[in-house]
Structure formats: structure tokens, C-alpha cells
Amino acid sequence: MTDARWSEPAPTRRWSWTDPALRSAVIQIALAIALIWMAWSFFANAQANLARQGIASGFGFLDNSAGFGITQTLIPYSESMSYGRAFLVGLLNTLLVAALGIVLATIIGFLVGVARLSKNVVIKALASAYVEVTRNLPPLFQILFWYLAVLSTMPSPRQSWSFGLQPMFNAFAGWASGIGLTPLSDMLAALAGDVSAPGVFINNRGLVVPRPVFEADFSIIFWIFVAGIAAAFLLARWARRRQERTGQQFPSFWAGLALVAVPPTIAGFLLGWPLSFETPVLRGFNFVGGIRVIPEFVALLVALAIYTAGFIAEIVRAGILAVSKGQTEAAYSLGLRSGPTLRLVVIPQAMRVIVPPLTSQYLNLTKNSTLGVAVGYPDLFAIFAGTTLNQTGQAIEIIALTMAVYLVISILTSALMGWYNKRVALVER
Amino acid sequence: ATLDDVKARGALNCGVSQGLPGFSNPDDKGNWTGLDVDFCRAIAAAIFNDASKVKYSPLSAKDRFTALQSGAIDVLSRNTTWTMSRDTTLGFNFVGVMYYDGQGFMVRKSLNLKSVNELNGASICVQTGTTNELNVGDYFRTNNLKYELIAFATIDETIKAYDSGRCDAFTSDQSQLYAVRLKLTNASDHVVLPEVISKEPLGPVVRHGDDQWFDLVKWSYFALVDAEELGVNSKNVDQMVSSPNPEIKRLLGSDGKFGEAIGLPVDWVARMVKQVGNYGEIFDRNLGPNTPLAIDRGLNKLWNKGGLQYGMPVR
Amino acid sequence: MTTAQNPVSYVAPTDLLKPEPAPVSDRGAYGWARAHLFGSVGQVLLTLFGILVVLAVVPPMVRFFITDAVFIGTNREACLPETVGRPVGACWPFIAAKWNQILYGFYPADERWRVNVVYGLGVVLLIPLLIPRAPYKRTNALAFFGIYPLISFVLLTGGDLDMRSFVLGWIGLDFGVTASANGLRLTFWLQFLVVTLLAMASGMALAPVFGGERRAVALGILKAFAVVGIVMLAMDFDFGLPQVETRQWGGLLVTLVIAVTGIVASLPLGILLALGRRSELPLVKYSSIIFIEFWRGVPLITVLFFATYMLPLFLPGRFTIDGLLRALVGVALFASAYMAEVVRGGLQAIPKGQYEGAMAVGLRSGLMMRLVILPQALKLVIPGIVNNFIGLFKDTTLVLIVSIFDLLGILRASFTDPAWATPTTLFTGFGFAGLVYFVFCYGMSRYSMALERRLDRNQRH
């Protein structure tokens, strides 16, 4: 078929004035010059303007002490620390609410999206109403709604709704001894002794839960737990291999769960629970001790998740509808049931349609987290482009840094999702 | 120069608050009213003999400095606390103190508190972008108190959060505490604690680099205070022009040409007082006992009545 | 009819079976309910859950906004529980008192008729445009997209822009003419004329290089300048209307101006960016990509902040642009980056055959895009476009942070009025604003769905 004489390379092209290649070169050079000139003049003007008015510039301010308090800090922080530290605190708070928001929104969005395809008209109507209401009200309203109209109706700390762990454990212990599981009953009773006070409180200051305090021996339990996870993974792999080998299926999920949960529990029992809880106590105005989830965070998280889920629901619906009916029918006609059909045929294909617009929604959620400042959530925008900017007045540096951070987050998210999408892209002829 | 720009433009660009009862807020007809607003109107009256030639830029706390730096406004009259860093590194000049304020705390009566020092461990609501945020930090740290600070973007959400019980205390400049009480579900359930934890001298600000403009704004303020001190008010200013009192004569321009030094006509003070009133009138109109706010003049009484307001002599 | 004992051959009688109605269990209300409401236990549970949700949400709303609400009053006293003697819900007199501000912002009372004319004209022009069957679509569209913005601009601002120099003036050549009439400066229009002629001349000179016809190019340039000239003339002419500065605008007026401008400007810009992103010229392609990704990556708030307060620092001297205009530009660029991605999706969905078909009948790339590709691509992405419009409309709430008082902003400013300070003022305002936003956004999304369905019906495959 292929003679040697045909493997010559293509010849180079001739030049002419009307050649698109030359024209494009001219246009591009002109554009490049214009862009560079614009950038340069922006820079020069800013320099001149700042110098003329004697406005401080540079990033030196990041080392000055901040002097203001922050409600929610994932890393240790106090007023005497620097603006740079405050920046980090804000960044982490933004990342926290964005990451959790993305997870929540995805879950709700998938559920609602599937509900919109349900046969049940009530559920379908509810899902549609959900989508219409959440998508058509500005997110700011929704955040304020959750914060001012819902969460603020919680009781004050003194009237907290409390959920005692002790009665719960005791109840379980009674149940266990009732059916003859004495060791388990003893263990639960011992646990109940550890958590003497009620542990979980909900009030208008947020949700307070006990903070686990680990004693020395706890590391043993921890490593057993880690080993359990590893074993569960090995088990899953073994199960997959076995299915390939023999066709037998194995409930590897439940078995894995047992591997992760049971051995640490037994070890804990044997070691006499080297774990105690620092229970929150009401002292003065607030609860002291324990871990607290502030309502500002909850309101922002819930509002963002619910708002974005409305959009995700539509994306999911479109994605599922985009997989042609023929695919489902082909799977059915091969004898696959609806579960495997969904898992093996429909969802992998729908994901390709879903992922790109889903990425945009993730980015939107991240950017919308800047609205948290309305309810006092200390995110990057509130702390840095808000308080810090106001205290230092260095608008150029601060806004540039803020924009850069959001840009980097966005680009990283897109890149990650793009990589995933490329991995699952269809191979075409 | 700024004055020339203002004259060419035919109006003064004045930065005010986006809504601060008694200082700057729109009324039912959409007119901006308040102490800060009236000061801008007074300057406009001095320059144009028309107090309405003001263009208001309602600014949020964190936009205000950038707006002034970039030249979007000529004068920032927006309850801004005079601090050293603002006066220096931001490139501004404070012209005086329009209102001596201080930061206070409001709490529920039911808590039975007598002092801020009993607020250990309390949650405190504050509006972001203010010096209040920093003062709390300073005060509680010095007194070894723990606290949780929740900073909101606008005053309304701050109040709602406090009202709903999210915070044990609400802190802001004392002038605001009065306005805030009007919005509480049960105003009588709340008290203002006696401590004033900071000095909050609020005053108008101009940019560095234009001393003539700086002088103009500064002396407009002094003149308003002097007018009150000398008993010149909007009703009697026409008669006062012919007053024999030499101080009044200098002030109102019937003796000397003091206005010209700052690029204004000689009757600049008369214009201001006639259209806007003297300092006392402005205060009473916006914050006085006949307003819903009913704020006591306190430190803002004239120096000779036991307060701090002290106009430099025109001479 | 055959029996179950199936013969190898069979011929139906000449008169065939007539269709019969379906069995009862599959028809009518019963069949529908069985299929959609109570087919299984799960369905019954879902149905109950749905009813519970409705019960949890609706009654409290009704109580706050209607049953417990106060409808008449002149100040805060009317809405205080102490005076009314019962729990108080929404304080509607507050909205009534601020009604003019909500509609017009701080627009001078004597000039509000101008806003009314703009509102009215908009409705009159828009409604027939939205009704598919209404005649004169082309004229209507031209009126709405071409003439209406111009009229609105002149009416709302008062027109009579202070235009002194055009291109040549910026490089110091102003012919020394000072005469002016009716707000028009002769020197400006002289410069305009000269520039037009220069542009035509250079167009004719360069035409062959780019494979165009001299006459056609020159005519094209002349037409473009003529349109620009007419627009500028309308804005320059003194119609005797008092000037109203944009800082006096507010409320719904600003919300609509921003939304409509953003919508109208983002579509063409977005299309250009989308085409740029698909360009074969690397520089055009990458600058489009960078532009799009930048705007999509940063929060609109920072963009608005930048455009409003920081831009002057980057521009020479005391060069200032109107505040609203800056926000408009920010919003438009932001929206166009999003629009570009939507349009790109549409372009990608057009099969290669359409490009080839167009090329094969001799259409050049510009015409091909305009006549064949874009109409199809845009039609494909109507839902995406409308989604962007809705997003844009909702995003107008953000301009508050740059001290432009849109609907929400004006309400917030009104909250600070001591004369209306009550515990429920805030919720009343938010409730009202929420309703307005919902009505607009929901209307748009419904309309787009109807449109989509209609287009679908038109061109079934």
C-alpha cells in the first residue's frame, strides 16, 4: 500500500499579501503592541498617582499587628498577630465554607435533579418549586433569610436545646443487656460514665459539641483504625479480583465498613477507652470548652449550598436526559437491571455532560462566599478586603491580592475538573 | 486646585455615610439629611451661596478612603474617627472634630450588668470597617477579658443579630447606640453601659496636597462653631451683619476680608449660617431633643458651656 | 382473525381493525393518579412529605406578610407593637412612604415624568417584541435595541453632553473654532467630519491589501460613521431638559438600567469573545482566554470595587468617569465573559457540515458567521443566555457596595431613616425586594422556556 516514494514531507507555502497567515501575523503584532502599551500606561499612572498623593504602598503592612478579633479561626490567632496571619485565617475560612458548600450542594443538587425526573407529581412539583425559588432569588437574600429568619429563632444559651450523650449511651446499654450482649452493654455503660454531662447543645450561638481529648494509649486505637481502612481497601481489591476471576460478587462495602469500625471498638474496650471528652459547660455568657460551629458559618453554608444546588439540579437533569434512551434500552435488553444500568452505563456518560457546567457552579459558589460578610462570617473578603483594607487603606495591594487568591482558587478548581473531564472524555474516530 | 475644580463643576462632591441616623440618611422625600450632610451643605453655601449645590457620594466604611484618595470626592464628611495613621499614611488631613464621640456598649437589662468589665466571655456584635472593631480588641486585651467579636457589613444586620440574641452586647459609637434603640423589639429592655472605652473624634477629611482647600474646609467648621458662640444664627444673621461686636463683624465679613484668604467672598460665613445654621442649630436639627434620636450634647457643648467644641478665632 | 394456533401464512381481511380506546386503568384521572401519586408506598410517603413541607413554609409567610401586617400609617408609630397592641408583621406603610424612592431613587420630583416615559416606552416596545405573533418584528427590534436606548439616555440624563473634541482634539488639533449652537460645538463636528473623511481615505487605501473592494469599504466606513454621528448628535443636542446626574438615580431605575445595559452589552461582547476564543490566531485566542478566565475567576464585588474606586488611580491625571458608567462597564465585562462561554458552547454544537455548506455556497467567513452559524448557535443556547440574564439581574444587588443605590440599596438606606425605625422594617423591605427580584427572574425564566419550546416546534427534525 505505502510506497517509499510517497513518504515525502509537505512543501513549504508561498507568501502573498492576501495570505491569511501573513494577515494574522500583522493583526497579532498590532494587538500585542496595544496590550503592552495599555498595561504599561496603567502601571505608570498608578505609580505617579500614588507618589503624588503620598499614599503608602507595598506589602509591608502584612507584618503589622492586626488588632481585631475573628470569630472563627481554624488556626491559632489572636489580635496581636499580624495582618498576614489574619489573611491566612480568612483564606482558610473561605476554603472551608467553599469546600463544604461544594460537597453539600452537589449532594442536594443530585437529589433534587433526580427528583425532577420522578414520576411522582408532588415530588416533581416540589423539586421544580425548589429550583425556581432558589434560582430566582438573589443569594444575598437567601443568606440573610437563613441567618435572620431561621437561625436567630434558636433559643439563648441558657435555654439551649441539649442532647445528652449519657442517656443515649445508657439507653443503648440497656438494650444491649436486654438481648444478652453483656460486653457491649458494659462498654456502653462505661462510655456513658465518661460523658457525664449532656454533650451537644444548640442555641443562637451555634452548635456546641464535646471536644475529644486523646490520652496516650489512644494512638493504638488510631493505628488499628488506619489498619482497618487499609484492610478495607485490600478487601475491595480482592473482591474485584475475585469477581473477575470467578464472577462471584462480594458485599465488600459492608465488610469493609465492619473492618474499619469493629477492631478499633474492641481495642478501645480492651484498653478501657483512653479517650475522654471535654464537655462544654455554660459559664457566664457562653459555653466554654467543646467545639462550636457558629451560626454565621451555618447560615452561609446552608444558603450557598441550597442556592447552588438549584443550579446543579438543572445540570444533573440535563445530563441524565442527555444520555439517549437507547443506552438504557440496550442495557436492559442485555438483562442488566436498573441499578447496574444507572451505575455502569448512564452515570458515566452523564458525567461528561455534567462536569463542565458543574465546574462553573463550583466557582460561583466559591465566589459567592464573599457575601458572607453580610452575616458576619469572617471569610477572606470580610477580613482582608474588608477590615484590613479599612484599617490600612492600601486598596491596590489588598484588592490585587484578594483577586489573585480567588483567581488561583478558580483556576485550580477548573484545572482539576478539566483534568477529570479529559480523563473521561469519549474517544472519537 | 480643588476649589477651582469645585467651582468649575458647579457643585461640591461630598462623601457621606450610606445611612447613619442623624448624620446622613435620606428622608421620605429622598433628601439627604444629617449632621455630616449639613456640613457639606454649609461649605456649598460658602462657595456658591447655594446650600443645595452638593453631590453626595454615599460611601460604605471601607470604600471611603479610596474614594477620597482617588479624587472621587472633595471632602469626606462621614463620621470618620481622627487617627494618626489615617492622618498620615493614608495621605489625608482631618480638619477638626465635628462630633466628639466615644465607643459604648449596649446590653440587655436582664443581664444585670453594671460595667463592661463584666462582659468576660461575651459575644459582641460590631459593624465591620470601623475603629470600633479595634477598640474592642484593645480594651478587652488590656483588661484580660475574653470575647467573641462578630463583625457585620452593615449596621442593620448588626442590630438584628443583637436583637435576636446572637450577641450579648452591641458596641458602636455612642451616638449610634441611640439610633439603634429605635429598631429594637423592646427598646426598654436594653441599657447602655456607663463606660466609654475610646475616644472617637469624628470629623471631615480632605486629601493631602491642597492646603488652600484644607484651610477652606477647616475654617468653615470653625466659623460654624464661632457663629454659635457669638450668637449668630440663621434667623438673626441678617441683623447681626450690622452688629457692633467686632468679632461678629470680622466673622460676617463686615470688617476685614478674611474670606478672600481661602478663596471665598467676604460674606461666606453669613451665607453658611443663613442657609444651614450655626453649629448648635445643625446639631439640634439632626440630633437634638426634638428628633427621634434625642442625643444629649455632652462633650459637644461649646467650650464655654462645659464642652469641647472650640472655634478658633477669626482675626 | 387468527387463532392462537398460528398458521404459517395469513392474510388480513380487506377492512382492517379499527382503533379501540385504551383500557380504563390506563386512561383518565384514575390512570394518571395511579401513575403519578399513589402507585406505591414510597410514592405515598413522598406525597405526604411534600404536603408537610408546604405546611411548614406557607402559613408563617402568610401570617407575617398579610395577617399580622400593618397596612396604614404615616410613621414608625403605626408599626410598633405597643401602639397596635398585637404582634406586628410586615410594615407596609414603610414601603408606601418610600415608594417614590424605590421607583426613582433620588431623581428630582419635577423630572420624574422622564423616568415614567422611559418605563412606559420600554413596556410598549418590549411587549410586542416578546409576543411571537406580533407583526413588524424587525422594526420593533430596531426601535427597542437601537432607538430606545438613545431616547432613554437623553431623557434620563438630559442629554446635551459637553463634547469638545473628537480624536483630532485629543492630539491638539481643534481648528480654532469656538462657535456653538443648541449645545453643539462646531469644532467637535468639524473634527468629526475630518476624521470621517480620513478614515474613508485610509480604508480605501488599505482595502486591496485585505482583499476588499475600495468602494464597498469606503461606503461601509461612511455608514458606520453616519450611525455614530447620529447617536452623538442626539446626545449632544440641547433639548432643554435639565441635567440629572446619575448619582441621583436609584432604586428600580438603577436596577433596570444596570440589568438591561448588562444584558444588551454582554451579548455582542460575549459573541466577540467566544469567536476570539475559537480564533486560529494564537494571540487573539489566548488574550480572549485570559480575559474570560480572569473575569470568571474573580468575584464581581472586587471587580466593581476596582472599577469604582481604584480605576482613577490607574488613569492619567484627574480623569474621571461617571460612577454609574464605571459600574456598568464592570458589570458588562463580567457578564460578557460568562456569555462568551455560553456562546462558545453553542458554536461548538454546530456541526462542521454547516460551516462547509456555507463555504461551499461561497459565503465568506464573516457572512457565514452572521447568517448561518451564529443564528443557530444562539438559538441553541437560549437557556444558557437567559440564565446569564437572570444571574446578571440578581447580581445588580452587588452594586450597593460601590455606593450605587439600586433597589436593595435604596431600601437599605431607608432602613436608616429614624422616622421608620421599627423591628420589622428590615424584613418588610427584604420581603418586598425579594418579591420584585423573584417576579423579574421568574418571568424571564418562564419566557425563555416558552420560547425554547416554540423554536423547537418550528424546526423539528
Add this chain to the structure above:
Amino acid sequence: MSQTSQIKADAVAGEAEQAVELIGVNKWYGDFHVLRDINLSVRRGERIVVCGPSGSGKSTMIRCINRLEEHQKGRIIVDGIELTNDLKRIDEVRREVGMVFQHFNLFPHLTILENCTLAPMWVRKMPKKEAEEVAMHFLTKVKIPEQAGKYPGQLSGGQQQRVAIARALCMRPRIMLFDEPTSALDPEMVKEVLDTMVSLANEGMTMLCVTHEMGFARQVADRVIFMDAGQIIEMNEPEPFFSNPQHERTRLFLSQILH
């Protein structure tokens, strides 16, 4: 476990009888009466070609046989198992019946080999290795073993359709249904697919095939069925069917299609 035994009993009873039996089958789409009193018995190993104008209900009838559509009246018995709402029976039937669609409906995200092993592994619980062997066997049979590692998008239409046939065969069905398997193909590719089907027919597979390839019908069909307006109009062996159609509509249709 009474159901399974019931199914078994049916199956045993059916073993001796017909592969597919439709008795008075009626079906409506909403109010549209799409199948009207269809009666049809297909013997084991019989090859039946169905033709008829567009919209006459050919596809619907075929799809009722493996319950991709539900019928509302009458009985359908496949390989001795009567189709009811019972999911277990539907599964049984679908395992026994292979189907090939007009548009192939290959799974684009899986390779050819994975397309073929998916159902055997998940439905028949076959070990992967065995499933792959079976798949390669049938891929060889349809003459494209070398494409096993590619994705459907990389194959020509004819190749894709052959993969679809192999995929169905991997489940070792007793009955094969074809719904216009060649009508989406380029003319050159029609032949390779028809060849595959002919060889399948020669091996004695029970086949029901909707097609307008009259050459194919002549060559392999035991009976040809002509449908119109949801009913079977004429049914006969190919020779008399083509040479001497009885019903007026059949004649009209054949004159159109054999231009």
C-alpha cells in the same frame, strides 16, 4: 420461592413448544392504538422478517417481546415464560433474548471488549477471563477480533453494528431480535452486517428481524410478515410473499420498496 418454580414450570411446558408466542396482543400509547390484536407464533429456530411502512408498529411489536415496552392486553410468552409485571420474569426473558438496534447503542465509554463482557459479568456472573474468552469468540465470529481494545467511536458503522451483534450473542440468547439493523449504515457496510446475520441464521438461531433488505429476506427468512396500522396484514413464506402478495396493501408497499 413459588415464583421461580412457576417460571420453571412455564419454561418446561414451553421447551417443547414455541420460542415466542403473541396472543391477542394490544398496546396503546395514551389513546393511540399502536398494536391491534397481534397473534404470532415463532417456532424454535425459525427466522422471521417483519416489514411494513414507517409507523406501522414493527418496532413496537419487537420491543414488546423483551419488554422494552409494556403491552396492555393479550399475552406474550417467550421461551415458555409469560411476560407480566413480575420483574423476575422480565429478567429471565431478557437474558434469553438478544436485541440489536438500528443505532447500535453501543456504550461509548467502554471498549469493544468491555461492551461485550459487561452483561455476562454482571448478569451471568461470569468470571472476567471467561467472559473475555466468550467475547473474543464472538468478535472473531463477526470478524473484528482485532478491534477489541478500541472504543465504539473509533469504528465504522458496519463494524459497530457487528459489535452490537457480538455483544448480544455473548449472553448466549436463544432468540435474537433485530430492529432495522442495517438502515443506519453506508451501503458498503450493509453487506458485512447482513453476512453476519446470514451466518447466524444458518446456525439455527431463532430470529425476528425488522428490515427492508428484501434480498436478505428472500435468502434466509422462513416467513415474512407485513404490518400496517398496528396489525399483521399478511404473513407468508418469502417465495409466495414476494411473487404473489395477497393483500392490496402488501402489493402497494412492495411496489414502492422494490423500485
Add this chain to the structure above:
Amino acid sequence: MSQTSQIKADAVAGEAEQAVELIGVNKWYGDFHVLRDINLSVRRGERIVVCGPSGSGKSTMIRCINRLEEHQKGRIIVDGIELTNDLKRIDEVRREVGMVFQHFNLFPHLTILENCTLAPMWVRKMPKKEAEEVAMHFLTKVKIPEQAGKYPGQLSGGQQQRVAIARALCMRPRIMLFDEPTSALDPEMVKEVLDTMVSLANEGMTMLCVTHEMGFARQVADRVIFMDAGQIIEMNEPEPFFSNPQHERTRLFLSQILH
């Protein structure tokens, strides 16, 4: 104005000569050598049918003639105009050459009439009324004047393909290219399109047609070309081509296609 005159000169020179001339044309897709030294002259009024196996480069060759693809070596001269990178020449050529695609490529957002008037109005700058008259003329010719107001999606495949032919004719091309115009059609519709093409051929239009409809080739072709692996393997008049193919590959191919 030297360019235009150059084109003119070419054109004048060509007027007497060939409608299409390919001289040593070579084309690569990346490293894949898809057209190998193609030499072909088409006289005015000549009708040529191109056939060959899939992937042999038939479409590519046809598409090079109106520059939907760029060739990299050799010369292509259409109606006396040599194709270079010059956009003006490409425009000239495309105006002279009509093309009909396998998948019609009608513009779905325009009515049939608008499809036909689009290019005459925008490229030939014809007044709308005149363009519509011309369009109706050709729509009548392909026997679907009554469909002028409909959208392509509302027509059958055969009708769509006839519209595509009419659309190309409206530009009054001197040469028509067809790329498998009937292969995407249902068998019932092939005939109507072929009829249209036959009548076009009878009017003396220069035609290059990729098709596997050998009946058509026999009936109208002046020459038949067989291509494989990017080269012209055999070229002859239809009678000897079909009855007595010279090259082994041609024989093999013909045996497959005439099954």
C-alpha cells in the same frame, strides 16, 4: 489591480480548456498521505463518477476542488483559476462550483426558500425578488416548489437532498460536485434524488460525483474513476469499466459493491 487581471488572464486562458484540472496534487493530513499525485482533467460538460473503498480519499479530492481542504503540492485549476492561498481566487472558484454533501448540510434555521436565496443575495448581491424567482425556478426543477415555506427539518431526506441541489444551482455554478448524495437516504428516497441528478446531467452540467450507485454511473457518466489509498487506480468509460475492469483492485471492489 494586477491580481484581478492575473485571475482574468487565467480565466481567459481556461475558457477554451478544461473545467477542472488537477496536476500532481498531493495532500497530507499531518503525516498521513491522503492524496498521492492525482492527475485529472475534466472537460466542460463532462460527467465523472468517482468510486472506491471508504477512506480512499474520494471526498478529500472533491473537497480540494472547492478548497474546503487545502492541498500542499501540485496545482488545481478550476475554470481557469488556479487555487492558491489567495482568498479572492478561492471566492471566485467557490462561486463557480456548487457542492452537494452526503448529509445535505441545509441551514436548519432558514426556510427552504431562504436557504436558496441566501448565497445569491449575499454573495452575488442579487435583489431579493430576483433571488426568489431564481430559487423558485430551481425548486420547481427539483419538483418541490410547494415546500418553499417550510423548514428543512420538516422535509424528508430525499426532499432535503433535492433542496440542497437546488440551493447549489441557485448560484448558477458551472461545475457541480456531489459527495455521496444518496448514501444517507432511506432506500425509498434514493430514486427521486438520482432522477434529479440525471436531468441535471442531461442539461450538460459539468459534474463530479462520488457515488456507489452504479446504475446511475452507467446511465450518465462519461468516465468512471476508481480510487484507492489516495491514488487514481483506474479511469475509463463506464461500459469498459464495469464490464472489463483492468486493475485487480477494481475487480475486487466491484464484486463487493454489486452484491
